[in-house]
Amino acid sequence: MPALTSVSGFPRIGQNRELKKIIEAYWKGAASLDEVRGTAKELRAKHWKLQAQAGVDLIPSNDFSYYDQMLDTAILLNVIPQRYKRLAFTNPEETLFAMGRGYQGDKGDVTALPMKKWFTTNYHYIVPEIEESTEIRLNGTKPFDEFNEAKARGILTKPVLIGPYTFLKLARNAQAEELTYDKGLVNAVAAVYAEVIKRFAALGAQWLQLDEPYLVLDKEDGDVSLFKSLYAKILPAREDKIKVLLNTYFGHIADVYETVNLLGFDGIGLDLNEGKDENLAAVEKYGVAENTTLFAGVVNGRNIWRNNYAVSLGLIDALRQKTDNVAVSTASSLLHVPFSTEGETALDPAVLKHFAFAVEKLTELKEIAVLADSDEDAKKASADLAANQALFDGTRVAADPAVAERIAKLTDADFVRQPARAERQKEQRVALGLPLLPTTTIGSFPQTKEIRAERAKLRKGEITKAEYDEFMKAQIDACIRHQEQIGLDVLVHGEFERNDMVEYFGQNLNGFLFTKNAWVQSYGTRCVKPPIVWGDVSRANPITVEWSAYAQSRTNHVMKGMLTGPVTILNWSWPREDITHEQQTQQLALAIRDEVLDLEAAGIKVIQIDEAALREKLPLRKTDWHAKYLDWAIPAFRLVHSAVKPTTQIHTHMCYSEFNDIIRDIDAMDADVISFEASRGDLVVLDAIHDAHFETEAGPGVYDIHSPRIPGEQEIEDRIYEILKKMDIEKVWINPDCGLKTRGNAETWPSLEHMVAAAKAVRAKI
Ligand code: GLN
Numbered sequence: 001m002p003a004l005t006s007v008s009g010f011p012r013i014g015q016n017r018e019l020k021k022i023i024e025a026y027w028k029g030a031a032s033l034d035e036v037r038g039t040a041k042e043l044r045a046k047h048w049k050l051q052a053q054a055g056v057d058l059i060p061s062n063d064f065s066y067y068d069q070m071l072d073t074a075i076l077l078n079v080i081p082q083r084y085k086r087l088a089f090t091n092p093e094e095t096l097f098a099m100g101r102g103y104q105g106d107k108g109d110v111t112a113l114p115m116k117k118w119f120t121t122n123y124h125y126i127v128p129e130i131e132e133s134t135e136i137r138l139n140g141t142k143p144f145d146e147f148n149e150a151k152a153r154g155i156l157t158k159p160v161l162i163g164p165y166t167f168l169k170l171a172r173n174a175q176a177e178e179l180t181y182d183k184g185l186v187n188a189v190a191a192v193y194a195e196v197i198k199r200f201a202a203l204g205a206q207w208l209q210l211d212e213p214y215l216v217l218d219k220e221d222g223d224v225s226l227f228k229s230l231y232a233k234i235l236p237a238r239e240d241k242i243k244v245l246l247n248t249y250f251g252h253i254a255d256v257y258e259t260v261n262l263l264g265f266d267g268i269g270l271d272l273n274e275g276k277d278e279n280l281a282a283v284e285k286y287g288v289a290e291n292t293t294l295f296a297g298v299v300n301g302r303n304i305w306r307n308n309y310a311v312s313l314g315l316i317d318a319l320r321q322k323t324d325n326v327a328v329s330t331a332s333s334l335l336h337v338p339f340s341t342e343g344e345t346a347l348d349p350a351v352l353k354h355f356a357f358a359v360e361k362l363t364e365l366k367e368i369a370v371l372a373d374s375d376e377d378a379k380k381a382s383a384d385l386a387a388n389q390a391l392f393d394g395t396r397v398a399a400d401p402a403v404a405e406r407i408a409k410l411t412d413a414d415f416v417r418q419p420a421r422a423e424r425q426k427e428q429r430v431a432l433g434l435p436l437l438p439t440t441t442i443g444s445f446p447q448t449k450e451i452r453a454e455r456a457k458l459r460k461g462e463i464t465k466a467e468y469d470e471f472m473k474a475q476i477d478a479c480i481r482h483q484e485q486i487g488l489d490v491l492v493h494g495e496f497e498r499n500d501m502v503e504y505f506g507q508n509l510n511g512f513l514f515t516k517n518a519w520v521q522s523y524g525t526r527c528v529k530p531p532i533v534w535g536d537v538s539r540a541n542p543i544t545v546e547w548s549a550y551a552q553s554r555t556n557h558v559m560k561g562m563l564t565g566p567v568t569i570l571n572w573s574w575p576r577e578d579i580t581h582e583q584q585t586q587q588l589a590l591a592i593r594d595e596v597l598d599l600e601a602a603g604i605k606v607i608q609i610d611e612a613a614l615r616e617k618l619p620l621r622k623t624d625w626h627a628k629y630l631d632w633a634i635p636a637f638r639l640v641h642s643a644v645k646p647t648t649q650i651h652t653h654m655c656y657s658e659f660n661d662i663i664r665d666i667d668a669m670d671a672d673v674i675s676f677e678a679s680r681g682d683l684v685v686l687d688a689i690h691d692a693h694f695e696t697e698a699g700p701g702v703y704d705i706h707s708p709r710i711p712g713e714q715e716i717e718d719r720i721y722e723i724l725k726k727m728d729i730e731k732v733w734i735n736p737d738c739g740l741k742t743r744g745n746a747e748t749w750p751s752l753e754h755m756v757a758a759a760k761a762v763r764a765k766i
């Protein structure tokens with residue numbers, strides 16, 4: 001019998017982002033909830049069918065979500081804070097959306113729950129909040145309904161849930177602190193999962209997958225016993241009627257493998273891409289329980305490249321030294337890869353054949369499973385294997401010697417900006433003449449329909465470049481006037497010419513490739529379309545200089561130039577796998593360095609280099625942070641700006657506030673100013689800034705731009721006072737917590753007006 005094949009999760013947004021479109025239409029009042037439900041149902045059916053046709057044995061269900069699977073899990077456990085319950089919506093979806101994105105209307109006014117990055121991905125999950133009064137119990141029937149829905153279509157799926165351990169480790173209390181895992185809480189959560197198992201067994205499910213990615217993190221005191229006590233309570237509910245797959249991904253579980261193995265799971269999912277050596281060593285050392293199937297995560301759920309079959313077969317063989325029960329699986333959910341290469345007609349077939357998106361990965365999974373059960377002769381005769389091998393023989397692209405030469409010539413001095421920051425900050429204060437608590441924004445302003453339409457017209461050749469430039473300049477002019485009117489101090493041009501902060505730069509760099517439709521989910525209905533690093537990277541032409549210089553010529557205020565940093569460009573692209581991330585980042589750093597110097601030469605005095613994704617690729621285990629990442633990522637940022645004049649002010653921006661644990665590294669980026677998110681989460685980072693004697697001036701975002709809600713002036717003023725309790729006023733900047741491009745003008749301008757008014761009010765009082 002060929003090895004079982006299993007998919008951990010499938011993209012849910014739809015081949016053409018149908019789910020995004022219908023939900024956003026519903027939010028705007030242009031579609032009904034029933035239409036949303038209808039589209040969702042069609043998408044689920046389509047995705048199950050695709051997997052069934054590809055011959056996948058264990059097809060996931062409940063991997064679908066309207067907004068986020070963590071939010072779904074919270075709701076399933078009745079972890080719904082009172083403030084959302086009080087809105088008393090009739091439809092559960094309305095409560096769900098209020099939790100995910102906030103609500104302001106006739107039923108009340110609530111902010112959204114915080115959102116955080118899902119491990120090392122660019123996906124964001126909603127952080128569940130467990131209040132004192134929360135009564136944990138099974139709530140709703142979503143997983144069962146979706147299982148039944150598939151069953152009615154003749155597909156017996158493997159339901160997927162986020163596991164109790166990961167749920168509890170990621171949930172927070174009402175004060176946004178980690179939970180205390182007392183007996184009552186653990187029992188209540190375990191009871192819900194036990195009940196879920198029983199129900200699925202009754203419905204006829206054969207497998208249930210519980211995702212426990214939190215297991216790949218370093219363990220703190222009590223973690224292993226928490227895990228054990230949860231599962232010791234949950235697993236007996238199987239009563240031999242259903243199998244439970246404990247699924248892990250994004251790293252290895254070598255430090256708990258022995259415990260996991262002893263608990264008697266029917267399946268253990270191991271990531272054999274990330275953390276493969278440690279996972280293999282653990283299996284080697286502790287073996288595999290008799291009735292346990294190892295799910296070999298060989299098909300990468302995080303890249304777009306074809307699988308190297310020889311490598312995957314080797315990994316499966318290694319596991320088979322210890323057990324015959326090996327299933328072939330995706331290494332993680334395919335949520336993090338685009339839907340299909342079908343339709344990417346603009347790419348050269350010679351290039352495209354190196355790519356595998358979600359649909360193509362299904363075929364790979366099946367082919368690998370078949371090959372894994374073939375004898376040597378059959379393998380030799382296999383056309384699939386031969387075709388696959390050919391992709392990895394020889395070099396894929398020619399190297400660019402000029403890039404290599406430039407990197408070889410770098411010296412330590414190229415990574416250090418002179419003079420020291422404290423000195424520069426003094427000079428900049430004089431040169432820029434800004435008030436205390438200077439106000440600014442993060443760069444982008446709302447990307448209206450008209451703006452996007454104009455870009456599309458240019459792309460389709462319906463307008464000339466001159467007409468396009470004219471239009472964009474008018475947008476910039478209007479945006480500058482508006483910023484001047486409301487009294488912002490450091491202005492921006494609005495980034496109207498950019499589709500996306502990474503793709504835009506990629507398009508102007510050598511070495512990148514682009515897709516038409518390779519979208520992946522980022523948060524809620526938001527998707528990103530990362531470019532692909534195909535060859536050596538260098539800057540083709542100046543990228544932003546003309547726009548920034550134009551904008552500066554239209555105002556007497558300081559105009560901030562806006563760039564994306566090398567670490568973020570790489571982290572939000574699909575990196576090559578034939579050279580290291582460090583090498584790719586250095587190439588990018590040199591390209592952006594050219595742009596920084598050209599901006600400075602064009603008279604731009606403040607330059608922001610966004611590193612929105614810096615933290616994202618921080619290795620999950622702390623012990624790897626420096627050696628495997630920060631030791632090259634931070635210097636790469638310094639390489640970008642080290643050659644500017646002391647009076648040129650370098651800003652950076654990060655879309656999160658969770659950097660108290662790497663605060664010294666952030667300071668070592670040696671930027672003059674940093675803006676970051678602080679409005680949704682807690683303000684712990686401010687303590688860290690205080691305690692670390694953080695040198696970089698900082699703008700902790702004073703309001704949340706991920707929600708359409710308009711913050712009041714008083715609310716922002718209060719926030720500023722909170723910040724001033726922790727930071728030296730000379731170092732504080734006032735800004736929203738991220739770019740405004742996803743917002744509408746209707747909420748953006750009043751929000752900014754309140755922000756500026758609040759800053760002025762505070763200035764007047766101190
Ligand atoms: N400058 C970018 C913008 O304002 C930053 C976006 C981001 O950090 N995600 O859109």
Ligand code: ZN
Binds near residue numbers: 442612655737738739
């Ligand atoms: Zn941001």
